[in-house]
Amino acid sequence: MDARTREAARLWTTAMPTVSAFVTSLVRDFQARDDVLQDIAVAVIESFDSYDSSRPFIGWVIGVARNQVRHYYRRKAHERMIFDSEAVDVLSAAFAETSTEQSQLFGRLGKCIEELDEYSRRLCQLRYERDLKPAAIGPIVGMGANAVAKALQRIRDRLKHCIERNAAIQGG
Numbered sequence: 001m002d003a004r005t006r007e008a009a010r011l012w013t014t015a016m017p018t019v020s021a022f023v024t025s026l027v028r029d030f031q032a033r034d035d036v037l038q039d040i041a042v043a044v045i046e047s048f049d050s051y052d053s054s055r056p057f058i059g060w061v062i063g064v065a066r067n068q069v070r071h072y073y074r075r076k077a078h079e080r081m082i083f084d085s086e087a088v089d090v091l092s093a094a095f096a097e098t099s100t101e102q103s104q105l106f107g108r109l110g111k112c113i114e115e116l117d118e119y120s121r122r123l124c125q126l127r128y129e130r131d132l133k134p135a136a137i138g139p140i141v142g143m144g145a146n147a148v149a150k151a152l153q154r155i156r157d158r159l160k161h162c163i164e165r166n167a168a169i170q171g172g
Contacts, residue, residue: 008048011040011057013067017059017106019065024093026069030129040068066092105163112162120155127152 001009020037027033043064051060066089074138113121119141126137134148 004048005045008045008051012044012061014107015058015061018060021106022062022065025070027072031073032072036065036068036072039071040065043068062092104167108163108166111166112159115146115162116155116158120151123148123151124155136143 016037019040020033023033023036023040027036034049040061044061051057076090084120090164113124116124121139127134132140132147134152135145137143137148138145145150
């Protein structure tokens with residue numbers, strides 16, 4: 001891997017949580033969202049030579065993401081469109097202004113989620129990726145709704161402490 005590709009991959013890894021949040025705000029289907037994110041990653045690598053390193057990477061990559069989301073909606077033109085082009089522009093501007101601190105927070109959250117045991121990650125996936133309520137999660141995992149809610153609260157507490165610990169270690 002050459003130095004330019006390595007730098008693109010490093011910057012992409014840092015920006016990925018913000019880009020993922022941006023795409024998730026526009027593309028509600030999680031499989032389609034993952035496809036769009038892959039398309040964005042490829043576009044970032046392919047067009048990285050056009051990136052001006054004197055400007056914030058987040059702003060540039062959100063622009064690439066905006067174009068990929070528009071492309072996704074053009075391909076889905078036969079379906080009812082949720083966001084028009086102007087709404088995509090407004091959201092992309094807001095995400096482009098995301099601070100480095102917020103990007104670091106998303107990165108820390110991702111690392112902390114990876115540290116969770118498989119069962120806890122599964123509960124998070126059901127609740128936050130599939131958007132299921134505790135009452136719907138209960139039968140899937142063999143627990144009551146209250147037990148699921150309490151387990152999710154304990155997981156959120158662990159994630160909060162993990163993020164705070166990582167921030168203290170990294171000095172921010």
